Amino acid sequence: MVENEHLIDLNHITKEYDGVTVLDDISLYIRRKEFVTLLGPSGCGKTTTLRIIAGFETPTSGEVLFEGRDIVSLPPYKRRVNTVFQKYALFPHLNVHDNIAFGLKLKKLPRAEIDRRVDAMLDLVNLSGYGKRRVDALSGGQQQRVAIARSLVNEPEVLLLDEPLGALDLKLRKGMQLELKSMQQRLGITFLYVTHDQEEALTMSDTIVVMRDGHILQIGDPKHIYDEPANAFVADFIGESNILRGTMVRDELVHFAGQDFPCVDFGFGEDAPVDVVIRPEDIMLVGEDVGQLTGTIRSVLFKGVHYEMIIDCGAATFKVHSTTMQPQGSRVGLSIVPFNIHIMRPMERPGREG
Amino acid sequence: MSKVSQFFKRFYLGLVLFFLYIPIVVLIIQSFNAGKSRAKWEGFSFTWYEQLFHNTSIMNALWVTVSVAVLATIVSTIIGTLAAIGIHAMKKRPQAVMMTLTNLPNTMPDIVTGVSLMLLFIFANIPRSYTTMLLAHISFDIPYVILSVLPKLKQMNRHTYEAALDLGATPHYALLHVLIPECRQGIVTGALLAFTLSLDDFTISYFTTSPNVQNLSTLIYSATKLGISPTYYALSSLMFVVLLVLLLVVNKRTKEA
Amino acid sequence: MRQYMTLPWWSWLLMGLGLALFIALVALSIRRNRGIKRSLFATPYVLWIIIFTVLPCLLIAYYSLTDASGNLTLDNFRTFWDSNHIMREQLRGVAGDEIAATVVRGSVNVDTLVYSLWMAFLCTAICLLLGYPAALFMADRNMKLGATLVVLFIIPMWMNFLLRTIAWMSLLEDSGLINSLLRSLGLGPVQLMYNQQAVLLGMVYNFLPFMVFPIYTSLNKLDPKLGEAAADLGCNPWRTLYKVTMPLSVPGVISGITMVFMPSVTTFFIPRVLGGGNTQMFGDLIESTFLFSGDWNLGSALSLIMMVLILISLSILRKADPNGEGGGIA
Numbered sequence: 001m002v003e004n005e006h007l008i009d010l011n012h013i014t015k016e017y018d019g020v021t022v023l024d025d026i027s028l029y030i031r032r033k034e035f036v037t038l039l040g041p042s043g044c045g046k047t048t049t050l051r052i053i054a055g056f057e058t059p060t061s062g063e064v065l066f067e068g069r070d071i072v073s074l075p076p077y078k079r080r081v082n083t084v085f086q087k088y089a090l091f092p093h094l095n096v097h098d099n100i101a102f103g104l105k106l107k108k109l110p111r112a113e114i115d116r117r118v119d120a121m122l123d124l125v126n127l128s129g130y131g132k133r134r135v136d137a138l139s140g141g142q143q144q145r146v147a148i149a150r151s152l153v154n155e156p157e158v159l160l161l162d163e164p165l166g167a168l169d170l171k172l173r174k175g176m177q178l179e180l181k182s183m184q185q186r187l188g189i190t191f192l193y194v195t196h197d198q199e200e201a202l203t204m205s206d207t208i209v210v211m212r213d214g215h216i217l218q219i220g221d222p223k224h225i226y227d228e229p230a231n232a233f234v235a236d237f238i239g240e241s242n243i244l245r246g247t248m249v250r251d252e253l254v255h256f257a258g259q260d261f262p263c264v265d266f267g268f269g270e271d272a273p274v275d276v277v278i279r280p281e282d283i284m285l286v287g288e289d290v291g292q293l294t295g296t297i298r299s300v301l302f303k304g305v306h307y308e309m310i311i312d313c314g315a316a317t318f319k320v321h322s323t324t325m326q327p328q329g330s331r332v333g334l335s336i337v338p339f340n341i342h343i344m345r346p347m348e349r350p351g352r353e354g
Numbered sequence: 355m356s357k358v359s360q361f362f363k364r365f366y367l368g369l370v371l372f373f374l375y376i377p378i379v380v381l382i383i384q385s386f387n388a389g390k391s392r393a394k395w396e397g398f399s400f401t402w403y404e405q406l407f408h409n410t411s412i413m414n415a416l417w418v419t420v421s422v423a424v425l426a427t428i429v430s431t432i433i434g435t436l437a438a439i440g441i442h443a444m445k446k447r448p449q450a451v452m453m454t455l456t457n458l459p460n461t462m463p464d465i466v467t468g469v470s471l472m473l474l475f476i477f478a479n480i481p482r483s484y485t486t487m488l489l490a491h492i493s494f495d496i497p498y499v500i501l502s503v504l505p506k507l508k509q510m511n512r513h514t515y516e517a518a519l520d521l522g523a524t525p526h527y528a529l530l531h532v533l534i535p536e537c538r539q540g541i542v543t544g545a546l547l548a549f550t551l552s553l554d555d556f557t558i559s560y561f562t563t564s565p566n567v568q569n570l571s572t573l574i575y576s577a578t579k580l581g582i583s584p585t586y587y588a589l590s591s592l593m594f595v596v597l598l599v600l601l602l603v604v605n606k607r608t609k610e611a
Numbered sequence: 612m613r614q615y616m617t618l619p620w621w622s623w624l625l626m627g628l629g630l631a632l633f634i635a636l637v638a639l640s641i642r643r644n645r646g647i648k649r650s651l652f653a654t655p656y657v658l659w660i661i662i663f664t665v666l667p668c669l670l671i672a673y674y675s676l677t678d679a680s681g682n683l684t685l686d687n688f689r690t691f692w693d694s695n696h697i698m699r700e701q702l703r704g705v706a707g708d709e710i711a712a713t714v715v716r717g718s719v720n721v722d723t724l725v726y727s728l729w730m731a732f733l734c735t736a737i738c739l740l741l742g743y744p745a746a747l748f749m750a751d752r753n754m755k756l757g758a759t760l761v762v763l764f765i766i767p768m769w770m771n772f773l774l775r776t777i778a779w780m781s782l783l784e785d786s787g788l789i790n791s792l793l794r795s796l797g798l799g800p801v802q803l804m805y806n807q808q809a810v811l812l813g814m815v816y817n818f819l820p821f822m823v824f825p826i827y828t829s830l831n832k833l834d835p836k837l838g839e840a841a842a843d844l845g846c847n848p849w850r851t852l853y854k855v856t857m858p859l860s861v862p863g864v865i866s867g868i869t870m871v872f873m874p875s876v877t878t879f880f881i882p883r884v885l886g887g888g889n890t891q892m893f894g895d896l897i898e899s900t901f902l903f904s905g906d907w908n909l910g911s912a913l914s915l916i917m918m919v920l921i922l923i924s925l926s927i928l929r930k931a932d933p934n935g936e937g938g939g940i941a
Contacts, residue, residue: 056516076519083520089513093535103521154521363748367760370745373816374767377778380788381770384781394786433655440653452653455660458668461869461925463877465894466914469901470667473911477670480619493663496656529649554772556880561901574773578884582777590774597769601762 002206003032007157007190008053013062015048022048024214030192035184037193037201040211046194050160053192054083081158082151086166088143090135096146097131103154121149141172158190165200177203198238202226210234231344232275239279242318246276254343257293258315261336265343275344280321282340291333300328385587402588409585411573418484419569423552426491431545434499439533441500442507456497467494468561475562482564490562491555495548502544506537629658674911687912691720720896727893731875734814738871742822750830757831764820776813776884783809805887813881821870829863865928873921893917
């Protein structure tokens with residue numbers, strides 16, 4: 001599927017606005033036919049990165065290579081990439097057909113060819129017969145499809161998508177996620193996708209780039225990022241986590257919540273401060289007498305697939321996901337297998353502690 | 355909503371409209387009066403309408419009024435639209451300066467605008483004429499065009515222009531085929547406003563034209579000193595009807611569109 | 612055709628050069644590919660305002676601070692305050708200080724200004740009192756009349772403003788329609804014209820739409836659910852009007868006040884026709900100073916005073932509507 005050849009290389013990109021650094025020495029590459037997602041909270045620089053590739057922004061320093069050639073000075077209309085904008089940016093004065101045909105008309109293709117390709121695109125996005133409609137008469141989901149069709153019809157090397165599903169409701173969003181992914185696989189186009197929704201990133205991507213404050217924190221495939229987050233921020237951002245301050249007593253033994261726990265990590269040194277990350281679904285509820293920790297259930301929330309319980313263990317509070325419910329106020333035991341305790345070097349953390 | 359309060363509201367609005375329309379009705383009636391007196395009805399006639407078309411000074415003034423309005427509208431729409439696009443693209447500080455300068459003529463009383471332009475022409479040693487009046491009209495029209503176009507630009511999705519570039523449009527193609535069509539409504543409103551203001555202007559024209567080149571307003575003004583002839587009533591009744599028909603046609607077309 | 616081409620040759624040259632410069636700049640930035648600099652599009656306008664707005668304002672300032680032979684002086688402002696001051700100076704040279712001191716302060720100019728401000732205030736107040744309910748009823752969604760009524764308010768403005776004012780004469784004069792009506796009722800002719808009330812009537816008539824439109828626009832923008840919410844929270848219709856609708860229409864009211872007050876201070880023509888020259892307003896004063904007395908310096912000083920007054924009152928009004936939401940034109 002994904003080819004090894006680098007299609008786009010960003011080398012040491014820095015971008016400043018009025019003295020504020022929004023991207024700080026970013027380097028990453030995108031391979032042909034890869035689905036890459038830039039993931040991060042708002043203001044992390046993900047959209048700026050996308051806009052630099054599209055050509056709407058010029059980096060303060062660094063180079064953007066496209067098939068090995070620097071394209072920094074190439075204006076957007078000469079780049080072989082197309083963008084799907086956050087709020088679609090459809091042309092309100094043109095109908096659906098003319099919106100999609102916009103790029104083709106600029107290429108001065110013959111009319112019949114344009115009509116054929118526009119109709120094929122409408123088919124692809126399940127909007128056959130909508131050509132004559134006004135774009136503002138369409139629903140959000142339909143506008144979204146037109147925006148994608150308008151970009152894809154130009155057969156770009158890379159499709160850049162800037163939070164394209166952000167304005168849709170949950171159900172529609174889930175459906176579009178699958179559709180986009182299958183479209184990408186069928187057409188064999190490289191996608192660069194920007195989102196702040198970690199679930200979206202995990203579902204669709206070949207590669208996820210986690211960003212924060214203009215830095216790249218981690219690059220990897222979804223499973224790797226979920227299972228082996230590089231630091232507490234990534235862990236917290238990708239799925240829910242209990243993040244605790246702890247001390248590495250020695251290799252494979254960590255101390256947190258007032259107890260020592262066996263784990264599988266090593267190489268941190270002795271008595272080193274660390275961050276301990278435990279996914280809520282990795283904590284097992286057991287009898288009060290057999291648990292490594294004991295605590296009182298403070299609250300229980302039904303979340304559909306599982307129950308989310310907040311358990312107070314005195315020295316620490318844990319969030320636990322379980323399919324069996326324990327009544328509020330009851331005493332339970334907590335048990336964590338060594339493999340599920342993730343140890344990370346400490347970093348300044350987002351304001352929250354587990 | 356009770357019937358009584360509904361009735362009261364309609365009655366009040368009716369009263370206000372009556373107040374606004376009564377002089378117009380009086381004017382139109384008088385334009386058909388056979389006699390010259392404002393006070394006495396001397397029978398129905400088209401005399402004044404006939405005289406109207408033989409009155410060269412009125413016909414000249416009509417020509418001046420309409421041609422100035424058309425030319426001023428065209429020029430101010432072009433300059434104003436370009437200016438709105440330019441101002442929209444400016445950084446904050448220069449943008450604020452431009453907006454203050456754009457709002458200035460709006461807040462300046464017409465008479466001050468008029469005399470200041472008169473001083474300018476006198477200072478530059480330019481004799482007042484048709485052209486100076488036209489220049490004055492363009493000057494007071496441009497801000498209205500800008501103020502109509504600018505909100506449309508602001509409303510526009512910031513990314514629409516970028517989307518055009520992204521799809522391969524050069525900047526000037528995007529300008530002509532995306533930016534301008536999208537603020538078309540604002541441009542049309544601005545042009546209509548400019549035309550109306552220009553057509554009806556008296557004060558500024560009065561100070562910027564020469565006595566040889568009169569538009570309708572200045573002509574009427576000088577006629578009031580001698581006692582105004584009902585020919586003018588006929589003229590303005592005619593113009594009123596023409597504009598009314600135009601409005602109905604435009605309204606119908608926009609409804610169909 | 613000759614009368615149309617009366618500008619001196621150098622002004623045509625200047626315009627041509629300006630246009631050529633603009634086209635060259637735009638062409639250059641298009642060819643440079645790296646995205647056209649769109650702020651350049653404002654260049655013709657920038658040149659235009661420099662010549663036709665900034666320069667004239669500077670000229671007003673210049674003339675107001677100089678005398679007829681171009682020397683710097685504050686005499687024009689002194690004349691504004693005391694129209695007899697030049698006469699007194701001359702008398703002092705001829706007849707000595709004592710006699711000169713008997714010449715009282717000529718307060719014509721100041722009086723006219725005060726009178727104009729007072730009339731403008733009255734006109735604005737009446738327009739607001741008449742216009743607010745009208746705008747309120749127009750914006751009433753149950754009536755479904757808004758758009759039609761806006762057009763009905765605009766249409767009268769297409770009749771030439773001078774003629775509309777003259778039409779009031781035929782209604783108000785001694786032999787006019789109203790007096791004929793009164794006479795047939797045996798109430799005898801009443802003096803309706805050539806007084807302050809007639810001038811005020813003419814002003815209100817001309818400026819009322821400018822009060823109604825901005826208020827209507829701001830009321831029309833209000834979410835109708837606000838009224839429902841207020842009712843839901845226990846407001847009766849009067850309280851809703853007073854507590855919700857009126858505060859939210861303040862920007863429209865401010866904008867309406869601006870649009871009526873500013874032009875009414877400088878009204879001219881209306882006082883001449885309906886006031887019969889008995890009452891002069893500041894606009895008439897500026898006009899006659901420029902065109903009949905030919906005193907551009909004093910005229911400029913009067914204009915400058917007018918402008919400063921308006922700018923001050925505007926900045927006070929802006930404070931009440933900091934976002935400028937009222938929107939100038941409906």
